[in-house]
Amino acid sequence: MADDHAGAHIELIDNGPLRYRRGRVGERQGALLRPDRTEIEARENVLLCRCGASDRKPFCDNTHVGIGFTSEKKWKPGAGSMIDHVGERVTIHDNRALCAHVEYCVEDLPNVFDRSKRPWVNPDGASAEEIIALCRKCPSGALSCTVDGVLYRDYADRPPAVIATREGPYYLEGYVEVPGEPFSQGHSQEHCTLCRCGESRNKPLCDGKHWDVGFVDREE
Numbered sequence: 458m459a460d461d462h463a464g465a466h467i468e469l470i471d472n473g474p475l476r477y478r479r480g481r482v483g484e485r486q487g488a489l490l491r492p493d494r495t496e497i498e499a500r501e502n503v504l505l506c507r508c509g510a511s512d513r514k515p516f517c518d519n520t521h522v523g524i525g526f527t528s529e530k531k532w533k534p535g536a537g538s539m540i541d542h543v544g545e546r547v548t549i550h551d552n553r554a555l556c557a558h559v560e561y562c563v564e565d566l567p568n569v570f571d572r573s574k575r576p577w578v579n580p581d582g583a584s585a586e587e588i589i590a591l592c593r594k595c596p597s598g599a600l601s602c603t604v605d606g607v608l609y610r611d612y613a614d615r616p617p618a619v620i621a622t623r624e625g626p627y628y629l630e631g632y633v634e635v636p637g638e639p640f641s642q643g644h645s646q647e648h649c650t651l652c653r654c655g656e657s658r659n660k661p662l663c664d665g666k667h668w669d670v671g672f673v674d675r676e677e
């Protein structure tokens with residue numbers, strides 16, 4: 458599937474930024490977007506900050522050199538396993554090692570996703586259609602589902618884009634290719650979330666650490 462969307466991809470520069478090669482116009486060029494999905498003007502090939510300290514976010518301004526940023530992954534490569542929560546019609550697949558803790562799941566479907574319960578996922582707590590919609594909304598790919606034998610995880614109808622979210626990670630969608638995938642069991646090739654606060658222990662993926670460190674986005 459990724460070949461159908463050739464062009465947009467991310468290069469992970471050791472101890473430095475993300476090089477976003479958006480691809481040429483006419484080859485499904487990848488977009489760079491703000492949280493409200495308006496376009497950020499950018500060259501075909503741009504360096505995106507992932508140390509969290511640039512004054513030109515989302516672009517790199519070389520501050521990473523002075524602060525000694527390290528892109529080292531603290532977690533074991535490929536850490537995390539997929540747990541299946543099997544319901545009457547829906548099976549929800551969950552890999553906590555992919556989660557960016559954006560919280561759409563607990564906010565939108567509290568009868569399905571309830572952290573005070575064990576297991577925390579009840580696949581019969583909402584309609585199949587609601588769960589399918591929620592899994593599509595999950596930006597990290599930690600959540601996906603199978604309904605009537607169909608896996609809802611990778612979506613062919615989203616154009617390639619990198620979204621620099623407010624005070625949060627980069628959302629990648631539409632098959633922006635990242636080398637080194639799969640990062641964990643069940644990792645989506647179509648969408649994921651990449652760290653941009655510089656503090657994730659699971660780089661290049663976001664692990665929600667931006668909440669703990671109070672990451673501030675100073676773009677604009």
Ligand code: FES
Nearest residue numbers: 506507508517520
């Ligand atoms: S990665 Fe270069 S300034 Fe953040």
